[in-house]
Amino acid sequence: MTVTLADVAARAQVSPATVSRVLNGNYPVAASTRERVLRAVDELDYVLNGPASALAAATSDLVGILVNDIADPFFGIMASAIQGEIGGPGGRAGGERLAVVCNTGGSPERELTYLTLLQRQRAAAVVLTGGAMENEPHAAAVAAKLRRLGEAGTRIVLCGRPPAPDTSAIALTFDNRGGGRELTEHLIGLGHRRLGYIAGPEERTTTRHRLEGHRAALAAAGIEEDPRWTVHGRYDRRAGYEATLELLRRDPSLTAVVAANDSVALGACAALRDSGLRIPEDVSVAGFDDLPFSIDAVPSLTTVRLPLAEAGARAGRIAMGREEPPPGGIATVRGELMVRGSSGVPRG
Amino acid sequence: MTVTLADVAARAQVSPATVSRVLNGNYPVAASTRERVLRAVDELDYVLNGPASALAAATSDLVGILVNDIADPFFGIMASAIQGEIGGPGGRAGGERLAVVCNTGGSPERELTYLTLLQRQRAAAVVLTGGAMENEPHAAAVAAKLRRLGEAGTRIVLCGRPPAPDTSAIALTFDNRGGGRELTEHLIGLGHRRLGYIAGPEERTTTRHRLEGHRAALAAAGIEEDPRWTVHGRYDRRAGYEATLELLRRDPSLTAVVAANDSVALGACAALRDSGLRIPEDVSVAGFDDLPFSIDAVPSLTTVRLPLAEAGARAGRIAMGREEPPPGGIATVRGELMVRGSSGVPRG
DNA sequence: CCTTGGATAGAAAGCGCTTGCTGTAACGCT
DNA sequence: AGCGTTACAGCAAGCGCTTTCTATCCAAGG
Numbered sequence: 087m088t089v090t091l092a093d094v095a096a097r098a099q100v101s102p103a104t105v106s107r108v109l110n111g112n113y114p115v116a117a118s119t120r121e122r123v124l125r126a127v128d129e130l131d132y133v134l135n136g137p138a139s140a141l142a143a144a145t146s147d148l149v150g151i152l153v154n155d156i157a158d159p160f161f162g163i164m165a166s167a168i169q170g171e172i173g174g175p176g177g178r179a180g181g182e183r184l185a186v187v188c189n190t191g192g193s194p195e196r197e198l199t200y201l202t203l204l205q206r207q208r209a210a211a212v213v214l215t216g217g218a219m220e221n222e223p224h225a226a227a228v229a230a231k232l233r234r235l236g237e238a239g240t241r242i243v244l245c246g247r248p249p250a251p252d253t254s255a256i257a258l259t260f261d262n263r264g265g266g267r268e269l270t271e272h273l274i275g276l277g278h279r280r281l282g283y284i285a286g287p288e289e290r291t292t293t294r295h296r297l298e299g300h301r302a303a304l305a306a307a308g309i310e311e312d313p314r315w316t317v318h319g320r321y322d323r324r325a326g327y328e329a330t331l332e333l334l335r336r337d338p339s340l341t342a343v344v345a346a347n348d349s350v351a352l353g354a355c356a357a358l359r360d361s362g363l364r365i366p367e368d369v370s371v372a373g374f375d376d377l378p379f380s381i382d383a384v385p386s387l388t389t390v391r392l393p394l395a396e397a398g399a400r401a402g403r404i405a406m407g408r409e410e411p412p413p414g415g416i417a418t419v420r421g422e423l424m425v426r427g428s429s430g431v432p433r434g
Numbered sequence: 435m436t437v438t439l440a441d442v443a444a445r446a447q448v449s450p451a452t453v454s455r456v457l458n459g460n461y462p463v464a465a466s467t468r469e470r471v472l473r474a475v476d477e478l479d480y481v482l483n484g485p486a487s488a489l490a491a492a493t494s495d496l497v498g499i500l501v502n503d504i505a506d507p508f509f510g511i512m513a514s515a516i517q518g519e520i521g522g523p524g525g526r527a528g529g530e531r532l533a534v535v536c537n538t539g540g541s542p543e544r545e546l547t548y549l550t551l552l553q554r555q556r557a558a559a560v561v562l563t564g565g566a567m568e569n570e571p572h573a574a575a576v577a578a579k580l581r582r583l584g585e586a587g588t589r590i591v592l593c594g595r596p597p598a599p600d601t602s603a604i605a606l607t608f609d610n611r612g613g614g615r616e617l618t619e620h621l622i623g624l625g626h627r628r629l630g631y632i633a634g635p636e637e638r639t640t641t642r643h644r645l646e647g648h649r650a651a652l653a654a655a656g657i658e659e660d661p662r663w664t665v666h667g668r669y670d671r672r673a674g675y676e677a678t679l680e681l682l683r684r685d686p687s688l689t690a691v692v693a694a695n696d697s698v699a700l701g702a703c704a705a706l707r708d709s710g711l712r713i714p715e716d717v718s719v720a721g722f723d724d725l726p727f728s729i730d731a732v733p734s735l736t737t738v739r740l741p742l743a744e745a746g747a748r749a750g751r752i753a754m755g756r757e758e759p760p761p762g763g764i765a766t767v768r769g770e771l772m773v774r775g776s777s778g779v780p781r782g
Numbered sequence: 783c784c785t786t787g788g789a790t791a792g793a794a795a796g797c798g799c800t801t802g803c804t805g806t807a808a809c810g811c812t
Numbered sequence: 813a814g815c816g817t818t819a820c821a822g823c824a825a826g827c828g829c830t831t832t833c834t835a836t837c838c839a840a841g842g
Contacts, residue, residue, distance in 0.1 A: 088586065090797095090798060090799085091544050091798065091799060091800095092798080092799095095592075100821075100822085101821065101822045101823075101826095102798090102799075102822090103801090103821075103822060103823080104800095104820090104821060105799095106799065106800060106801085107800090107801090107821090110486065113801085113820090114819065114820065115820075115821085116819080116820060117685045119820080119821080131582070132721060133491070133550060133553050133554050134554050134798090134799085134801070135554070135556070135797085135798055136485070136488075136551075136554040136555040137484070137485040137486070137488035137489040137494060137555070137556060137797090137798085137799095138485070138489045138554065138797070138798035138799045138800090138827090139798080139799055139800075140484075140485035140799090140827095141484075141485040141486045141489050141797090141798080141799070141800090141827050141828065141829085142798075142799040142800040142801085142826080142827055143799075143800055143801090143827085144800090145826070146669070150556075151473045153516070156504070156510045156513050156514045156517070156535065157506055157507055157510035157511045157513075157514040158510065159505055159506075159510070160808080161510075162505035162507070162510050164535055165505070165535075165537070166504045166505040166539075169504070169537045170539075171798075173537075173544065173547075182547060182550075182551055184534070184536070184548075184552075185536070185537075186534030186535065186536070186553065187504065187513075187534065187535035187536075187537070188530070188532070188534070188535075189513070189517045189518075189519075189532070189533075189535070196521065196670075199521075199530060200532075202481060202530075203484075203530055203532045203803080204532075205481050206482050207484040207485065207496075207532065208479050208483070208484065208485060208486040228749045234479070238436060257824090268778075277842075278526075295675070314546075322634070322726075323727075323730065325725060349726075349727075352727065353730070354728045355730065356730055358472055359639065359732075376670060377699075378670075378697075379671075379700065379727045380705055381704075382671065382701070382703065382731070383701045383730070383731075384707075384732035385734070416587075438827095438828060438829085439828065439829060439830095440828080448791075448792085449791065449792045450790060450828090450830095451791075451793080451794095451830080451831075452790085452791060452792075452830095454829065454831085455790095455791090455831095456828090456832080461790090462789065462790065463791085464789080464790065464791090465793085467790080467791080482828090482829085483827085483828050483829070485828085485829095486827070486830090487798085487828080487830075488797095488829090489797050489798065489827090489828080489830090490828075490829040490830080490831080491814040491830070491831090492794080492797070492798055492830090565839060566820055576800075606840095609788090632838090635788090647801075659813045665842075697821090717841055730838035783819095783842100784841105784842090785840100785841080786839105786840085786841075786842095787838100787840085787841095788814100788837105788838090788839090788840100789836100789837085789838090789839105790835100790836085790837085790838105791834105791835085791836080791837100792833105792834085792835075792836095793832105793833090793835090794828090794831100794834100795816100795830105795831090795832085795833100796827080796830090796831095796832105797828105797829085797830085797831105798813080798827105799826100799827085800825105800826090800827085801824100801825095801826095802823105802825090803822100803823085803824095803825105804821105804822085804823075804824100805820105805821085805822080805823090806820090806821085806822100806836095807818105807819090807820085807821100808817100808818085808819085808820105809813100809816105809817080809818075809819095810815105810816090810817080810818095810835100811815085811816085811817095812813105812814090812815095812816105
């Protein structure tokens with residue numbers, strides 16, 4: 087049936103142990119023997135049995151990447167960068183590791199399920215991307231899971247996610263608060279005093295941090311915030327569209343709309359246009375993340391650029407043990423304000 | 435150290451065999467025993483050892499999804515849909531399957547590497563998304579790999595990819611040719627006679643099929659194509675921008691630009707604007723795929739909608755054996771022309 | 783009251799690979 | 813020449829689980 091190590095060994099006239107060692111290249115094997123073995127492997131078209139190998143060696147070459155929404159380029163870009171650092175050489179058995187992307191869809195249960203599945207597969211490393219849920223029992227469950235994974239030797243890296251105390255997880259955290267604050271300061275600097283804010287889903291750290299930054303900027307400028315100015319919704323275009331209509335209904339005098347991210351901002355732009363308002367003459371709009379399409383919006387989007395690819399690559403290297411973790415296991419990744427056409431001086 | 439089946443068995447005062455049977459639920463176990471076992475599992479916080487299980491049972495619960503570019507929503511949307519159908523119950527051991535997304539980056543070598551890795555893991559199924567390379571030796575290598583995977587019992591589904599003859603692969607193919615033709619017919623119908631075409635990378639089936647559709651429409655309308663009107667590039671915004679400038683340089687009298695996909699079209703729009711041309715008054719633009727952001731372009735993009743999520747979901751179900759494959763193992767998925775603001779009657 | 787059979791539970795043989803330990807040549811040194 | 817080394821190669825013991833076959837118990841049938 088399927089070719090096994092023993093078959094290769096027989097064909098190469100050596101013991102299975104020798105074949106294994108040739109394949110793993112972690113033990114001296116005479117060049118002539120190695121060649122004979124490799125030829126046999128080739129001739130028989132042998133493919134290592136991953137599970138058997140993982141069982142015997144008590145390690146696997148699987149690396150898990152958890153994302154909230156794989157259809158969102160925010161995660162896609164990070165995942166791509168992470169995977170780019172993982173696919174390369176550096177491991178056992180041909181130096182290939184299987185980087186796998188798991189889509190939680192933002193669901194706490196699926197997040198835990200995937201972590202269990204990865205634990206079951208004895209993953210070599212796990213990278214969790216994006217914000218975390220602020221739901222206490224869930225957070226505790228995740229922390230417990232991470233602790234157990236860490237104890238089992240799985241390296242854990244958080245990319246764009248707040249640190250997980252009491253775990254061995256390395257955290258590369260985005261400075262969402264700082265970025266949010268800078269963005270709103272920019273708008274205030276232009277003269278805006280009545281700013282709507284379209285926040286992401288509640289109970290997410292990203293949502294809260296960006297909103298806190300926004301409010302900090304308002305407070306620093308002595309602007310008293312009107313509760314009507316904040317609406318929560320999902321992190322997508324549709325939510326931005328609807329939230330904007332709602333904001334306009336609540337207070338038509340708003341001169342700026344700050345969105346939780348770029349997709350939401352795009353929806354906001356559409357809603358404003360459909361309401362007959364010009365951007366930025368009537369209302370300024372700002373996003374967050376600076377995804378590739380943001381520059382193509384008309385007018386192009388003022389936003390905060392997050393170095394997603396760089397952060398992902400770094401997370402990937404750390405997960406592979408190819409880069410030193412930051413001191414204290416925590417690093418903050420800052421965003422950069424990108425001022426573009428969608429923000430301007432308010433009318434009147 | 436780590437908890438094993440035997441530990442659970444000891445705690446529940448049963449044999450390991452019984453624990454295994456409780457966990458897999460494929461053999462009668464008295465309710466009282468089952469409960470005792472489950473309690474022990476819970477108390478010890480036991481997690482099955484995936485590799486050991488896969489080895490003993492000669493099957494695994496891994497499902498691979500190959501994508502060309504995970505940062506591109508085109509693939510993200512499909513991957514998300516596929517995964518949505520796979521994550522659910524229906525398998526062994528808790529009914530969870532690990533759907534893993536592998537990013538080939540469009541590289542033939544990585545595609546083969548990933549297929550080998552999945553073969554090594556004895557994946558339960560593999561879904562390949564997106565166009566294939568038209569490089570003969572590579573195509574043959576992939577076909578051989580797929581054949582071997584199929585023989586090993588791995589179910590194979592192609593989603594948005596042409597059929598692979600002589601393999602057991604089920605194919606859900608996008609009608610790129612038909613879509614391309616319809617799109618160009620629309621533009622011709624508006625009165626355009628000089629149409630630039632920004633094609634994707636050569637050697638890809640998707641690129642060729644869309645281009646063939648375009649040319650078929652031109653031919654049907656009796657328009658002789660000028661070789662200067664076609665430029666090849668990558669499937670991203672940047673390539674679209676540059677290709678458009680090149681097209682304009684070659685023939686400033688073009689009245690329409692057809693792009694290989696929406697991202698490219700967005701880049702084309704930017705280039706046209708930067709060249710001082712209005713859309714669609716001076717030049718019409720069309721894309722392909724109808725990704726979520728396309729409707730937010732200004733003007734919104736005329737394009738061909740591909741039912742990515744539906745096709746992905748179907749592919750996922752077929753991969754899980756929960757839906758009958760189409761007759762002959764091949765189904766064609768049609769696109770739908772979406773006429774929007776970026777296409778109009780040519781000037782003059 | 784013994785037999786028959788259904789329902790469970792256990793014993794044990796692997797699944798295919800890795801690796802510590804045990805040979806065994808060939809080599810270099812005094 | 814004799815002996816310690818070095819450099820490979822092989823043996824065999826698992827890794828933790830699944831599953832076939834067998835054993836046991838008990839209720840029902842004769």
